[in-house]
Structure formats: structure tokens, C-alpha cells
Amino acid sequence: MLALITHKRYLQIFIPLISITAIFFIVGLTISSLPIDVEKTNVPLTTVAKANEEVLFAATSSVDAQVKYTDKTTNNINTNSSNKKIVYLTFDDGPSAATADILTILKEYKAKATFFMLKNNIERYPTLAIQVVQSQNAAGCHGVTHRVNSFYKNKDTAVNEMLSCRRSLAVITAEHSNIIRTPFGSYPYMNEEIRDALSDAGFIYWDWNVDSSDWTATNAADIVKTVKQQINTLDKKGITPVILLHDEDMTAQALPEILQFLKSLDYKFAAIRESDPPLQFNVVEKSE
């Protein structure tokens, strides 16, 4: 009798335990069967190259029959219809050790920006990724590998990187974002097939029309100078600037002066929304 009672208690405890274990196992299987995480076959984030975009452009721009892009000029967006001058600040490659400073400076200037983040950095700095979202800045994905040959290999590699990044962003920050910046911008790497596949997966990609060249600058003053020159040109034409910046220390040092300058020209800082018309490098229909 005693043995029977003990056995019943044993079952009362272990049946729920086994059920819970089974549920976790099934959930685990479901998650692992989702689209492949491309980064598993690629380098860890610590070795992600701080790429020289110009060199990569030169090296890869020679032949690509599928490329429909003519150049790096853009479909100039102009949102002056509301009589408001808008500027979009975009920070790539984060989150990083500089993100907290950048967020603080943005807050001081009551400015909003857009952060195009890498999957591995979102996972490495989850608190900062959450802060980006909670501070009403926009969050978008920048992929996983940050390598031209990996990301733009074919439509599946590009889409899988962005899906994987979007999933991490959603899990960690609860933000489901479809805005993306592809590594090194769309021109000249993105062919028609990749462009259509990203679009079919719901992604909206953004390029830029102001390149701060912060990734080659040796001091903050040079970054400020480069941005000011390009902004002045766009300002005269009434074109809405989309500024390419990187989530790093020297850019954070340059940021107050850039923000001050943009304020002096009466710009309002906007975070990118999915409903905004994306700024993209020029695309033309193939004639052949």
C-alpha cells in the first residue's frame, strides 16, 4: 500500500515535469527549424571587417549582368511639402560601446535617429538595443556577416541574413522592424533578384545621400567638415538628407557639432518609419 502511494506521488510530480520538458523540447525544435542562421557559417562578429567601402566598390563593380543600378546617385526624396526640413541620421554597425553616448547626445539635442544594427551586436549588447527602441529612435537591421561575398552571394543569403537579424531584434527588443540597410549600400552589389526577394520578405532598404566617411576619418573635425559640405549642397537643392554614420566613438565625438549645425539650418530630426519613402541608389530598368 505504502509503495502504491509513493508511486502515485511519484507520478503526480513527474508527469507534469515530463510534460513541461516535452513542451520545451518541441518549442526548441520549432525554433531550430526556422530559416538558417547564416552567421554560423561565417566569421564571428569580432572579426567583422571595418570595411573600406570605396575599395570594395572598385573591386566588385566591374561586371555584374544583373545589376540594374546606374550609379550611387539617389531617388532624391523631398519631404518639404509640409514646410518642414527633415534630416535622417542613420547609424550603422551597432550597437557598440559608443551607443550609450550617442543616445545621450541625441537626447540632449532632442534628436531622433535610425540605428541599422548587426545581429551579433544586438545579441552582444541587448540592453543597448532595447534602449535604442525605448528612446523612440528607429531600429532596423544591417544583416549578420557584414561581408559582401557572403551577404550578396544570392537572394537566399541576403534574405536569410536579414530574417535572422530581424528575428533577434524582435526577440530582444520586441520591435518588429522591416527597415534595413544592406552592407555597404545597395550599389553596386544588389541585383534585381536580391532586391525582389528582400521586398517579397517585407524588407524596405535605405541607402544614403550624405556619406560622413567616418569609417576613414582620423579625427572628429574631419567628419564634421565632410558632413557640413554635403549638407550645404543638398540644402541648396531642397533635398532631404539621409546621413550615413557609424555607431562608434569618433562619430559620437563629432555628433554634437553636426546636430548643432543641422539645427542652425532649421532641420528637424526624424527616425525612419516604414511608411516613409525610402532613399535608394539609382535603379533603372534593364534595356537589354
Ligand SMILES: [Zn+2]
Ligand atoms: Zn556597415
